[in-house]
Amino acid sequence: NAGVTQTPKFQVLKTGQSMTLQCAQDMNHNSMYWYRQDPGMGLRLIYYSASEGTTDKGEVPNGYNVSRLNKREFSLRLESAAPSQTSVYFCATRTGMATQYFGPGTRLLVL
Amino acid sequence: GQQVMQIPQYQHVQEGEDFTTYCNSSTTLSNIQWYKQRPGGHPVFLIQLVKSGEVKKQKRLTFQFGEAKKNSSLHITATQTTDVGTYFCAPIYNFNKFYFGSGTKLNVKP
Numbered sequence: 001n002a003g004v005t006q007t008p009k010f011q012v013l014k015t016g017q018s019m020t021l022q023c024a025q026d027m028n029h030n031s032m033y034w035y036r037q038d039p040g041m042g043l044r045l046i047y048y049s050a051s052e053g054t055t056d057k058g059e060v061p062n063g064y065n066v067s068r069l070n071k072r073e074f075s076l077r078l079e080s081a082a083p084s085q086t087s088v089y090f091c092a093t094r095t096g097m098a099t100q101y102f103g104p105g106t107r108l109l110v111l
Numbered sequence: 112g113q114q115v116m117q118i119p120q121y122q123h124v125q126e127g128e129d130f131t132t133y134c135n136s137s138t139t140l141s142n143i144q145w146y147k148q149r150p151g152g153h154p155v156f157l158i159q160l161v162k163s164g165e166v167k168k169q170k171r172l173t174f175q176f177g178e179a180k181k182n183s184s185l186h187i188t189a190t191q192t193t194d195v196g197t198y199f200c201a202p203i204y205n206f207n208k209f210y211f212g213s214g215t216k217l218n219v220k221p
Contacts, residue, residue, distance in 0.1 A: 033209070042117075042199055042211040043154065050207050058208065090153055098142065098203060102153040 002026055004103035006091050012109045013081045021076040021106050023091030029101075031094035032074040033058075034066060036087040037105075043090065049074055081110045115202050117212030125220050130187040132215035134200030143183045144201040145174060148214070154199060157185075190219045 007022045025032065030051045035043040035058075045058030049068040063085060065077045078085060091103040116135045124130055134143065142161045146154040158167055160176035160183060167174045173186045183202075187194055197214040204210070 031207070035211075040216075042213040044211075045209060048207060056207070059210070092154075098144070098159065099156045100144075100146075100154075100201075100209065101156070105153050 004091055004093055004101055006089075006103035006106050008106060009104070010107045012111065013078075014111050015082060017081050018077065018079050019081065020078075021089055021091075021108075023074045023076070023103060024072050025091075025093045025101075026072065027093055027095075027101065028071070029093035029095060030071070032068065033092040033094065033100065034064075034074070034076045035090045035092065036060065036085075037090060038087050046076065046089075081108075083110045086110045115200065115210060115212045117200055117215055119215055120213065121216045121218070123218045123220065124190050126192060127189050130190050130194070130217055131184055132198050132200075132217075133182065133184050134202065134212050135182045136202050138181070138204070140180050140202045140204065142203040143176060144203065145183075145185055146199045146201060146211075147196050148199065149196040152196075154211075157198075187217075190217070192219050192221050195219050 004025045033048045034046040037043050044060045046064050047066040049055045052071045055066050067075045086109050089106045092100045094100050118133050144159045145157040148154045158174050163180050164178045165176040171188045175184045197216045199214045200212040201209055
C-alpha cells in the first residue's frame with residue numbers, strides 16, 4: 001500500500017500562474033486535509049474534507065480552492081499564485097480514532 | 112482560532128541528556144496528539160492522550176496529559192541522535208479540525 005501520495009514533489013511558479021496539487025490515498029479513510037508549513041513553523045490547516053462530497057475551510061483558506069473528487073482523491077488549487085504561498089504543502093488523511101497520516105509533501109516556490 | 116503555545120522553540124542537547132517539550136492551551140482540550148517530523152520529512156504520529164492525568168510511555172518517550180486537560184508534555188530520557196527532529200503537539204478541540212503547535216526543534220550533539 002502506498003498510503004498517502006502527493007504530486008508533484010517540487011514546483012516553481014511565477015506570480016499569477018495557477019496549479020493543482022494532487023493527493024491520493026489508498027487507506028480507505030473518510031477525512032482528508034491540506035496543510036501548509038512555512039519555514040520553522042508548525043502546520044496550518046487550509047481546507048479539509050470530512051467525507052466524500054464535503055469540504056470546509058480551515059485556518060488559512062484564502063487563495064486556495066479544493067475538490068474532493070472521490071473518496072481517494074483530494075486536490076488543492078492555487079488560481080493565481082502569490083509569493084506568500086511559497087511553502088511546503090502536506091496532504092493528510094485521518095482514521096476514525098483521529099490519527100493523521102501525512103503524505104511526503106509538495107515544495108512550492110512562487111517567484 | 113484556537114491557540115496553543117509550545118515551548119521551547121529550540122533545544123540543543125548533548126547525546127545522553129534528557130529533553131522535554133511542553134504544550135499549553137488556554138481552553139480545555141478533548142484529546143491531544145504528538146507528532147515527530149524529521150528534517151526534510153513529513154509529520155509522523157507518535158501518540159494520542161485522551162484522559163485527564165494520563166501518562167503513556169514508548170520506550171524512552173514519556174507523554175503526559177494535564178489534570179485539567181489544558182497542557183501536555185513529551186519527555187525523552189537519554190536522547191540519541193535518532194531523536195533529532197521537530198516535535199509537534201496537536202490539540203484536538205473538534206474531531207474534524209486540527210491545530211498544530213509551532214513545534215520544538217531538537218538537535219542532539221553526538
